[in-house]
Amino acid sequence: MSTLLARLGSHSFRHPARVLAVWLLILMAVIALVLSTDGRIRSSVTVDGTPAQEQLDRIRAELPDAGGAQGSIVFRAGDDTPLDAAELGTVAAAVRAAEGLDFVVDKAARTAQRQAELQARAQSPQQLQTMTAMLGELQRGTDPQGRPLVLDGTPVPGVTLSVDGTIAVYDVQLSDALDDLPPGVADELMEAVDGQLAGTALQAYPSDSLLPLEPPVGGHELVGLAVAAVVLLLTLGSLVAAGLPLLTAVTGVAIGVGGAFGLSGFYTMTSTTPVLALMLGLAVGIDYALFILHRQRSLILHEGMSAHDATRRAVGTSGTAVVFAGLTVIVALLGLLVLRISFVSTMALATAATIAIAVSLSVTALPALLGLVGERVVGKRARARAAAGGKAEEHRVDRGWARALTARPLVVIVGVVLALGLLALPVADMRLGMPGGGAASESSPERINHDLTARALGEGANGPLLVAVEKPAGEPDLAGVRATLDTLGGFEGVASAALRGTSEHLEIYALTPVTGPLAPETTDLVHDLRDAGYGVTGLTAINIDLSQKLADAVPLYLSIIAGLSLLILLLVFRSVVIPVAATLGFLLTIGATFGVTTLVFGTVLSFLPIMATGILYGLAMDYQLFLGTAMREAYVHGATPREAVVEGFAHASRVVVAAAVIMISVFGVFVLTDDITIRQFGLTLAVGILIDALLIRMVLIPVVMSRAGRAAWWLPRWLDRALPRLDVEGSALRN
Known part of the structure; x- marks a missing residue:
C-alpha cells in the first residue's frame, strides 16, 4: 500500500498539470450539472415499513387532498389584547386571500360542497337543518380547545380562536406536498396574508412546515475556515503551505456537495444532507491534507530530503494512514444503509462520497500542488532553525508530556474513566424525538407560532x-x-x-x-x-415510529461498523490489544458526548445518536490511526514498547491536536445556526472530537499501550500469517 501511494504521490508531484487538469474537469462537470438541473431541497420524508407511513399512504390514496402539506398561521395583535371585530374581519380576509391561491385548499368551497350534498340527501328543511348542525358539531369534535371564528353568524372554516380571544389559529392545507409545488409558494402564501394585515396591529406567524425550504448555511462556515487557517499557519509555518489544505478541502466540498445538488432530482435530499456533507467534507479535507503536509515538512527539515522525495515518502506513509482513516469513516457511514430509511441513506451516501473525494484529493491533487510550489513549501527561517539543531527541542515538551502520563498509568486511567462517566450521567434522561418549531430560536416565526398555538389550544395542538x-x-x-x-x-x-x-x-x-x-x-x-x-x-406518529425503528436497528448497525472497523485496525496495527482498546475508549467518548448533548438540548433528534455514533467512530479511528501508526513505526524500527509510545506521541501529537482543533472549530460554528438539526449535529460532533481526540487518543490510549508493553503489539502467529501486510509504516520505502 505504501509503495503504491508513494508512486502515486511522486507521479502527481512530477506531473502537476495533468493531475490538476483532471480535477478541474471534474469540478467543471459538477458545476455544469448543477446549472443544468433543478436541484431541490425537500422537507417530506418517508419511513417505509412503519405503521404510520402505511396509514398515511392509504389516506393519500383514498383522499388525494389529504396528501398536501399542512400547517398553521397564527394571528395576534401586537399588544396581545383580545381581537376586536375589525381585526377578526381582517383575519377572515387574510384567510380568503390565502385560499384564493391555486395551491391552497379552499375550505369555504368545501363547506359549500358538503352543504349541497346534505341538501340533496335531506327530505325536508327541518332534516337539512338537523343534519347540518350535527355535521358541524362532529367537525368541531369532542371538547374542542378554543372556539370557532364566527362572522355575521357564519363560521369561518379552519379558524379557531383561543378562549380569551387574543389568538386566532388558521389551519392551512396545501393542494400538494410543499416539495412538489413550484419554488416560492411559501413566500407567496405569506405575502398574500401579510397584504391583508397592512396598516393593522395584527401579526401573522407561519408554522415550520410552511416556511421556504433552504439549506441552513450562512457565514458560519467562514468562521470555521478562518480558525482553520490560523491553526494551519501556526502548525506549518508558511502561508503557502497553510493555503494548500484549505484549497483542496474547499474543492472537495464543491465537488461533493455540488454533485449531491446536481443529482437531487433522483433522490430525496433534505436540508440536512448538503450541510452534513459540507461540515464533514471541510473538516476531514483539511485534516487529511494537514497530516500529509506536516509529514512532508518534517522530512524536509529533519532528514534533509528534497521536496519531491519528502512528498513521495509522506504520501506513502501518512497518505496510507489517510486512506485507511477515510475508509473507516466511509464504512461507518455506509453502515447506515442497513436502516433502510431513505433520507438517512441519502445523507450517508452524500457524506461518504464527499469524504472519498477528500481522500482522493489529498493523495493526488495535494502532491500536484506541492509539485508546483516546490522547495518554497518550507520557508528559509524554518530551514535555518532545523539546521541549528531544533529537532530535539521541537519535541521536548511532547516527550515530557508522554513520559509524565505513562509514569502514573493507573491514576490517569481511573481519572479519565471517572470524568467521562460523570459526563455520561445525563444520558439516562435522554429523550428521542424530532423537535419542530418548539426547538427553534425564540424570535423565529415558527417558534412564536408553536408557543402561541400551545397557549391558545394546548400543547397537543402542535402534534395532532x-x-x-x-x-x-x-x-x-x-x-x-x-x-x-x-x-x-x-x-x-x-x-x-x-x-x-x-x-x-x-x-x-x-x-x-x-x-x-x-x-x-x-x-x-x-x-x-x-x-x-x-x-x-400524522407527523407525530411518523416521528414516533422513526425513533422506534432507529432504536431497533442500533445493535445491528453497531455490530457492522465495529466489526469492519476492528478488521481495518487489525490490518493496520497487526495487534489485538490496540483495536479493542480503541473501541472501548470510543464507548467512553459516546457516553460522555451524548451526556453533554442531552444536558444542553434535553430532547435529542431521533436519528442523531445512530448517525453521530457512526461518524464519530470513523473520525475517532482517524486519530487512532495517525497516533498509532507513528508509534508502530517507532516500534518496528527498534524502539522499546514504552519508548515507541513516547516517540510516536512526540512526532504525531502536535499535528493531531491541530487537526482536532480544526475539526472542532468547523463543527462548532454550526452551533450558531438557527436550524435545530444542524445545531445538534454541530455540538455533538464538536464535543465528541474534543473528548475523543484530547482525552481518549492523547491521554488514555497511550497510557494503556505503555502499560501493556509488548502485549500491545501481540498478534497470534496464525493470524499474523493469515493477514496481508499493508506496510503502513513505510518500511519498503526506507529500504
Whole structure:
C-alpha cells in the first residue's frame, strides 16, 4: 500500500498539470450539472415499513387532498389584547386571500360542497337543518380547545380562536406536498396574508412546515475556515503551505456537495444532507491534507530530503494512514444503509462520497500542488532553525508530556474513566424525538407560532394525530361517526377528537393529545390507539415510529461498523490489544458526548445518536490511526514498547491536536445556526472530537499501550500469517 501511494504521490508531484487538469474537469462537470438541473431541497420524508407511513399512504390514496402539506398561521395583535371585530374581519380576509391561491385548499368551497350534498340527501328543511348542525358539531369534535371564528353568524372554516380571544389559529392545507409545488409558494402564501394585515396591529406567524425550504448555511462556515487557517499557519509555518489544505478541502466540498445538488432530482435530499456533507467534507479535507503536509515538512527539515522525495515518502506513509482513516469513516457511514430509511441513506451516501473525494484529493491533487510550489513549501527561517539543531527541542515538551502520563498509568486511567462517566450521567434522561418549531430560536416565526398555538389550544395542538377508521361504502352514518368520536375521545390522553374527512372506505379523525408531540404520554396514546385496532398517522406518529425503528436497528448497525472497523485496525496495527482498546475508549467518548448533548438540548433528534455514533467512530479511528501508526513505526524500527509510545506521541501529537482543533472549530460554528438539526449535529460532533481526540487518543490510549508493553503489539502467529501486510509504516520505502 505504501509503495503504491508513494508512486502515486511522486507521479502527481512530477506531473502537476495533468493531475490538476483532471480535477478541474471534474469540478467543471459538477458545476455544469448543477446549472443544468433543478436541484431541490425537500422537507417530506418517508419511513417505509412503519405503521404510520402505511396509514398515511392509504389516506393519500383514498383522499388525494389529504396528501398536501399542512400547517398553521397564527394571528395576534401586537399588544396581545383580545381581537376586536375589525381585526377578526381582517383575519377572515387574510384567510380568503390565502385560499384564493391555486395551491391552497379552499375550505369555504368545501363547506359549500358538503352543504349541497346534505341538501340533496335531506327530505325536508327541518332534516337539512338537523343534519347540518350535527355535521358541524362532529367537525368541531369532542371538547374542542378554543372556539370557532364566527362572522355575521357564519363560521369561518379552519379558524379557531383561543378562549380569551387574543389568538386566532388558521389551519392551512396545501393542494400538494410543499416539495412538489413550484419554488416560492411559501413566500407567496405569506405575502398574500401579510397584504391583508397592512396598516393593522395584527401579526401573522407561519408554522415550520410552511416556511421556504433552504439549506441552513450562512457565514458560519467562514468562521470555521478562518480558525482553520490560523491553526494551519501556526502548525506549518508558511502561508503557502497553510493555503494548500484549505484549497483542496474547499474543492472537495464543491465537488461533493455540488454533485449531491446536481443529482437531487433522483433522490430525496433534505436540508440536512448538503450541510452534513459540507461540515464533514471541510473538516476531514483539511485534516487529511494537514497530516500529509506536516509529514512532508518534517522530512524536509529533519532528514534533509528534497521536496519531491519528502512528498513521495509522506504520501506513502501518512497518505496510507489517510486512506485507511477515510475508509473507516466511509464504512461507518455506509453502515447506515442497513436502516433502510431513505433520507438517512441519502445523507450517508452524500457524506461518504464527499469524504472519498477528500481522500482522493489529498493523495493526488495535494502532491500536484506541492509539485508546483516546490522547495518554497518550507520557508528559509524554518530551514535555518532545523539546521541549528531544533529537532530535539521541537519535541521536548511532547516527550515530557508522554513520559509524565505513562509514569502514573493507573491514576490517569481511573481519572479519565471517572470524568467521562460523570459526563455520561445525563444520558439516562435522554429523550428521542424530532423537535419542530418548539426547538427553534425564540424570535423565529415558527417558534412564536408553536408557543402561541400551545397557549391558545394546548400543547397537543402542535402534534395532532390522524386516525383512520374503516366505514361501509356510501354516505357516512352521522350517528356512527358520533359514536366513534365518543370512543376516541374516551382514550386517556386525548384532549379532543373531530371528524376531518370521509372517503369511500375511510373516515378520518383528528385527535388532539393533551400533551405535546415529544411527551412520553403522547407515545403511549399512539400505542394504545393501535392496540385498540385504530390506524394512527400524522407527523407525530411518523416521528414516533422513526425513533422506534432507529432504536431497533442500533445493535445491528453497531455490530457492522465495529466489526469492519476492528478488521481495518487489525490490518493496520497487526495487534489485538490496540483495536479493542480503541473501541472501548470510543464507548467512553459516546457516553460522555451524548451526556453533554442531552444536558444542553434535553430532547435529542431521533436519528442523531445512530448517525453521530457512526461518524464519530470513523473520525475517532482517524486519530487512532495517525497516533498509532507513528508509534508502530517507532516500534518496528527498534524502539522499546514504552519508548515507541513516547516517540510516536512526540512526532504525531502536535499535528493531531491541530487537526482536532480544526475539526472542532468547523463543527462548532454550526452551533450558531438557527436550524435545530444542524445545531445538534454541530455540538455533538464538536464535543465528541474534543473528548475523543484530547482525552481518549492523547491521554488514555497511550497510557494503556505503555502499560501493556509488548502485549500491545501481540498478534497470534496464525493470524499474523493469515493477514496481508499493508506496510503502513513505510518500511519498503526506507529500504
